[in-house]
Amino acid sequence: MTAFDDSFRQQLRELFVWRRDVRRFRTDPLPEGALDRLIDIACLSPSVGLSQPWRFVIVEERARRDAVIEDFKACNAAALSSYSGDRAARYASLKLSGLIEAPVHLAVFADKTSDIGHGLGRATMPETTEYSVVAAITAMWLAARADGIGLGWVSILTPARMHDILDVPASWKFIGYFCLGYPQEECARPELERADWEHRRPAAEFTIRR
Numbered sequence: 347m348t349a350f351d352d353s354f355r356q357q358l359r360e361l362f363v364w365r366r367d368v369r370r371f372r373t374d375p376l377p378e379g380a381l382d383r384l385i386d387i388a389c390l391s392p393s394v395g396l397s398q399p400w401r402f403v404i405v406e407e408r409a410r411r412d413a414v415i416e417d418f419k420a421c422n423a424a425a426l427s428s429y430s431g432d433r434a435a436r437y438a439s440l441k442l443s444g445l446i447e448a449p450v451h452l453a454v455f456a457d458k459t460s461d462i463g464h465g466l467g468r469a470t471m472p473e474t475t476e477y478s479v480v481a482a483i484t485a486m487w488l489a490a491r492a493d494g495i496g497l498g499w500v501s502i503l504t505p506a507r508m509h510d511i512l513d514v515p516a517s518w519k520f521i522g523y524f525c526l527g528y529p530q531e532e533c534a535r536p537e538l539e540r541a542d543w544e545h546r547r548p549a550a551e552f553t554i555r556r
């Protein structure tokens with residue numbers, strides 16, 4: 347049996363503490379095979395009925411990347427206009443993607459129509475397909491951090507545009523767009539906390555007993 351000792355547990359906790367959503371990347375590429383290894387780890391994640399609904403699209407072509415960046419700019423401008431006063435000024439000052447600098451762009455979808463898993467667990471809760479993909483992304487996020495690689499989740503995008511730009515099946519649901527690369531800095535506090543946008547609250551605030 348594989349056993350994990352106290353020092354591993356301590357290090358694992360540190361990994362959770364030091365994982366960050368990264369928006370400020372160095373432009374140097376990841377080493378050969380690094381992204382494939384992260385995708386391999388993501389595929390070890392739990393999935394409803396073992397359906398493995400994750401679909402990874404490595405976006406390499408300049409024109410597709412530029413189209414994603416254009417959509418982000420439009421969506422971010424629209425988001426900014428939904429705020430006013432001090433909150434708008436603060437939103438405008440945030441850096442909310444590393445799309446321009448990051449060496450790796452990765453789009454992730456959930457395949458809603460695959461027969462893998464024979465429907466187990468999905469009849470009552472079809473959304474478990476998407477949940478499974480998010481579980482895989484979380485694993486990738488942590489594994490990347492363990493390799494010193496930063497990952498940033500970009501959701502300020504139009505899902506239908508992602509389908510057009512990336513030319514993927516209509517039955518795939520867009521889950522998120524991810525920038526990967528080496529981070530410019532490491533920090534134990536979320537960037538949104540450092541920018542005084544929001545702060546991390548204690549678990550007790552979100553926990554009830556019945």
Ligand SMILES: Cc1cc2c(cc1C)N(C[C@H](O)[C@H](O)[C@H](O)COP(=O)(O)O)c1[nH]c(=O)[nH]c(=O)c1N2
Binds near residue numbers: 369535536538
């Ligand atoms: C589903 C989802 C979607 C997004 C995010 C996260 C998740 C889970 N986050 C990152 C988010 O802001 C970040 O996780 C929190 O601020 C906490 O910071 P750390 O991840 O702990 O560094 C994020 N960040 C950003 O700059 N642009 C974005 O579009 C998004 N979208």
